[in-house]
Amino acid sequence: MAIRVYNTMTRTKEAFVPREPDTVAMYVCGPTVYNHIHIGNARTFLTFDVIRRYLEWRGFDVTFVQNITDVDDKIIRRAAEEGVSTAELAQTYTVAFRSAMDALGIEKPSRQPLATQTVPRMIAMVERLITSGHAYEVDGDVYFSVRSFPGYGKLSGRDINELESGARIEVDERKEDPLDFALWKAAKPGEPRWPSPWGEGRPGWHLECSVMSEQELGLPLDIHGGASDLIFPHHENERAQSEAASGTTFVKYWLHGGLLQVNAEKMSKSLGNFMFLKDVLAVYPASVVRLFMMQTHYRSPLEFSTDRLEEARTAYERIAGPLRDLEVAKRSRARERAEGSWTAGAWVSRLTKGIEDAKARFIEEMDDDFNTAGALAAVFGLVREMNAFMWEGPGIGAHGENLPVLERAAAGIKEPLDVLGIEIEAKATPASEYPPEIIELAVDYAGYDGTDGAEAVDALRKARDVARSQKNWVVADAMRDRLQELGLLVEDRPDGTHITYGR
Ligand SMILES: [Zn+2]
Known part of the structure; x- marks a missing residue:
């Protein structure tokens, strides 16, 4: 080609x-x-x-x-x-x-x-x-x-x-x-x-x-x-x-x-x-500005507005999400999510296919007069697949057995972005860098009894999903407000609560 x-x-x-x-x-x-x-x-x-x-x-x-x-x-x-x-x-x-x-x-x-x-x-x-x-x-x-x-x-x-x-x-x-x-x-x-x-x-x-x-x-x-x-x-x-x-x-x-x-x-x-x-x-990191511009084909006119830049910032966060989640999961280990009718093997095949498809489509779109908008759509497709694997599928596995395929997916997201000059900051914040109050919050709301910031966040995430599934909005909202006061970003997504910290 x-x-x-x-x-x-x-x-x-x-x-x-x-x-x-x-x-x-x-x-x-x-x-x-x-x-x-x-x-x-x-x-x-x-x-x-x-x-x-x-x-x-x-x-x-x-x-x-x-x-x-x-x-x-x-x-x-x-x-x-x-x-x-x-x-x-x-x-x-x-x-x-x-x-x-x-x-x-x-x-x-x-x-x-x-x-x-x-x-x-x-x-x-x-x-x-x-x-x-x-x-x-x-x-x-x-x-x-x-x-x-x-x-x-x-x-x-x-x-x-x-x-x-x-x-x-x-x-x-x-x-x-x-x-x-x-x-x-x-x-x-x-x-x-x-x-x-x-x-x-x-x-x-x-x-x-x-x-x-x-x-x-x-x-x-x-x-x-x-x-x-x-x-x-x-x-x-x-x-x-x-x-x-x-x-x-x-x-x-x-x-x-x-x-x-x-x-x-x-x-x-x-x-x-x-x-x-x-x-x-x-005001905006270079990667967000680059993402904003590349979501439109280079030959088309591009309307500039701060709203569009904000949208690009959200898109950036959407890409960074599963990469950070992976980092957090690697530290707090077990996910214990392998349920439902799919076996982990089927999930691994599906994600592997997602990785290959994303790369093939990236090349196809860029070969076609440098269609960065289509190339980014390929990346977002893989972001969705990785999220599904992490949150609906088996996650990293009780013994970390799915780490290799997840690492490949993360690389499959980062490589095309690297070609486009978009750097994704996906390092999970080291536990010691979470605000110390997070432990107390996890004790109060999630019955957490450890001392690790990342684990505390993970416990809070699960506890909030439970509260939401029970339609206990008072608790769910209070948790969100307290987390946001501590500077953490709380998002309600179709697959549940996402909590991120540190940029
Ligand atoms: Zn000239």
Whole structure:
């Protein structure tokens, strides 16, 4: 079974066949470092982090390159507002960007070139384009001539003549065609500048990606990624420059991520409806944020709200539940639940099948254009099976005889999540770390006579299930309230009371 990816260029899912077997050359447009990134930006970087992780897990050797745009109009403007140099401002937000990526669990790029360190190569590409008749100079500016590149508009599915009649293009009489875009901009007073054959100036934004991707990876790139709002004009222009300059295909597979929305509007700095990633991560663990984003396919729009984040937190707890239960059960040992018409053997076969099915489905879904939502559904299927085994089925067994299959199930849950970069904290709290009052509570409500915190919790769980089965709501509610006062989480689930502690 091959991996299939949706290629924006052909608007179809295609079998993924990289230019060389077992290796992937991947380029993703990086940030313009003039401010912190918001979580809409973060979604794009997360998408390509997951794609990279999955390809690596499938055995590909991935080289992942991402640029940093450290010279740009926005940087110049912001630096002037703050009264610092553009270099200082860019440095500050480059550091902030890298630390926010670390905090979200994004793997570091293989290489991360800076625009300002690539200027001589950019000048060389502009010269190549002028020589081959794809670009022209006017008063120290250099423009790319879109009419000189026959396939212009193909990536974004736009017709060049319709684009031209569009009213939104500002008219600059020095351009041969209103769609022509800047490769090189003559320096204005106070702006950062580099010497060039056309006088002092700086590169246009589109140019850097063409230059850096070719320099770091060679052509064609296997995967070029970015958010869908970069398709036009940014990626259309990158493609025109690169193919005009090299005479070869620029990219094999163009992958674009859907946008994060707030009330059905794109999250953006210009609309002011954004939240910085760092502020979201101050409230929600990275794994919860990742889970929230991956529950939607990467190409679909994703509506952002704190309600959705809370739902993701609950989903996270649902996954962690059986893993923690297993840890607790291992310590308090006997479960003595092997009853009913099923033998433990039938339960073991069922769970074993659940483990195999979950892995097969995970691969099937991820192979299908990285369907993380389907992949997570496979994980949740196994979570349900493990819960059933623990609570309706034989549990770990009186002598721990079911531990091997339960450990395999736990690993079967953790492995795909690990591929997705979701870490599940499932360590049961050591008994000594439970609040000491728990023993007293267990003595009062469950007739417990030991001194172990985990055992006390287990006794309380059983006693509360008994109270509930007898419809003794006064006792059941009082137990829940007392446990919650002590900081334990009490949940009523179809299979009975679940008590967790410690995050
Ligand atoms: Zn780019």
